[in-house]
Amino acid sequence: xxxxxxxxxxxxxxxxxxxxxxxxxxxxxxxxxxxxxxxxxxxxxxxxxxxxxxxxxxxxxxxxxxxxxxxxxxxxxxxxxxxxxxxxxxxxxxxxxxxxxxxxxxxxxxxxxxxxxxxxxxxxxxxxxxxxxxxxxxxxxxxxxxxxxxxxxxxxxxxxxxxxxxxxxxxxxxxxxxxxxxxxxxxxxxxxxxxxxxxxxxxxxxxxxxxxxxxxxxxxxxxxxxxxxxxxxxxxxxxxxxxxxxxxxxxxxxxxxxxxxxxxxxxxxxxxxxxxxxxxxxx
Ligand SMILES: N[C@@H](CCC(=O)N[C@@H](CS)C(=O)NCC(=O)O)C(=O)O
Numbered sequence: 001x002x003x004x005x006x007x008x009x010x011x012x013x014x015x016x017x018x019x020x021x022x023x024x025x026x027x028x029x030x031x032x033x034x035x036x037x038x039x040x041x042x043x044x045x046x047x048x049x050x051x052x053x054x055x056x057x058x059x060x061x062x063x064x065x066x067x068x069x070x071x072x073x074x075x076x077x078x079x080x081x082x083x084x085x086x087x088x089x090x091x092x093x094x095x096x097x098x099x100x101x102x103x104x105x106x107x108x109x110x111x112x113x114x115x116x117x118x119x120x121x122x123x124x125x126x127x128x129x130x131x132x133x134x135x136x137x138x139x140x141x142x143x144x145x146x147x148x149x150x151x152x153x154x155x156x157x158x159x160x161x162x163x164x165x166x167x168x169x170x171x172x173x174x175x176x177x178x179x180x181x182x183x184x185x186x187x188x189x190x191x192x193x194x195x196x197x198x199x200x201x202x203x204x205x206x207x208x209x210x211x212x213x214x215x216x217x218x219x220x221x222x223x224x225x226x227x228x229x230x231x232x233x234x235x236x237x238x239x240x241x242x243x244x245x246x247x248x249x250x251x252x253x254x255x256x257x258x259x260x261x262x263x264x265x266x267x268x269x270x271x272x273x274x275x276x277x278x279x280x281x282x283x
Contacts, residue, residue: 006138009034015075016041019065024134028126029088030119035131036061037139038071042078047142049169049280050080050135051273054127054149054156057185058105059086064150067262068269077277080141084127086152088120101185102192108180109156110204112193121193124204128160128167146276150174150265151229152185158206158219158239165215170279172220172272174265175227178239179207185233207242218249220275222268224258 006022013019017040026033042048051074053064061083064070074081087107093116096103107123135141147168149157154176161171180186181201190201202208210219223236230236236252243250258264276282 006035006134014038014071017043017071017075019071021061026088026126026130028122028130031088031090033088033126034061034085036065036081036083037135038065038074038081039139040075040078040080043080043140046078047140048078048080049144049146049282050082050132050141051146051148051276051280052127052132052157053081053083054109054147054153054160055083055086056149056151056153057086058100059153060105061085063262064265067266069266070269070273073270073273077273077282079146079273079277079280079282080139082131082135084123084131087123091120093117093120102188106152106189108152108186108189108193108204109159110190110193113200114193114195117193123156124160127156128164144169144280146170146280148172148174148272148276149176151234151260152177154178154221155180155186155206159204159209161217162206162209162213163203165213165217168217169281170220170276171217172222172275174222174268174272175224175229175234175260176206176221176236176239177234179205179235179242181205181208182238183233183235207238210239210242210246210248213246213248216248218251219243220272221250221252222264222272223252223254224260224264225254225256226258227260227264229260
């Protein structure tokens, strides 16, 4: 299947710009994929840089656009926002729809190597290569990119940036799964998508990747201290230790009282947008 021209599914005017949903046929996943793009008002007359947002478990392209409240500041700064889905859809692989943390809604932004997942679960290629190429071909955007995300998507944002020096001007994350090779969500996903060889998992783990990162892109991470998943799944202290050992710049902000929800994201998204805006030269 080849990458097709995106087809408009929905359109809403928002803060002077446009929030649009498109579907297209993806080469990476071999399925139809839906993504959302917010084009700020500046995109009417000039090309704008893009912040990619990777969502967490159970999400589609819609959660971030509906709940984070990012459009007002994106419109002020002149940044486009792009939110892909979190997995291929429309397939029916064994067990694909049985749990919230594996299969549909839980692609983990890796390229699966284990069958039957390897035919479709190539979300890493999709979000780092295919989707940006499609966006840059069909929309009024520059090749300046930033990346952020939440939880599983925070892990995704960190690994996409760490594995691709020069591709992103900046990276940030909310409550990321920092060390998937050492937590139940990551162990389940990686054994399913990548198989039993735990060595091969390390190529998809932010704590492992900072040790060898060629570019020391500063990591901005917000983490709620009242997040139910903090100790078992997210482990910000593991990222802190890995960054300290590697001399990798990390701004880890522990936010008292905040949980794992989009109320937490909405509370700090402005700081992240301004952080990315500065790096993208959008201010
Ligand atoms: N459903 C799971 C948790 C799933 C979850 O918290 N998902 C986060 C990302 S990891 C999310 O963004 N959910 C969708 C939403 O809040 O809109 C549970 O109840 O334990």
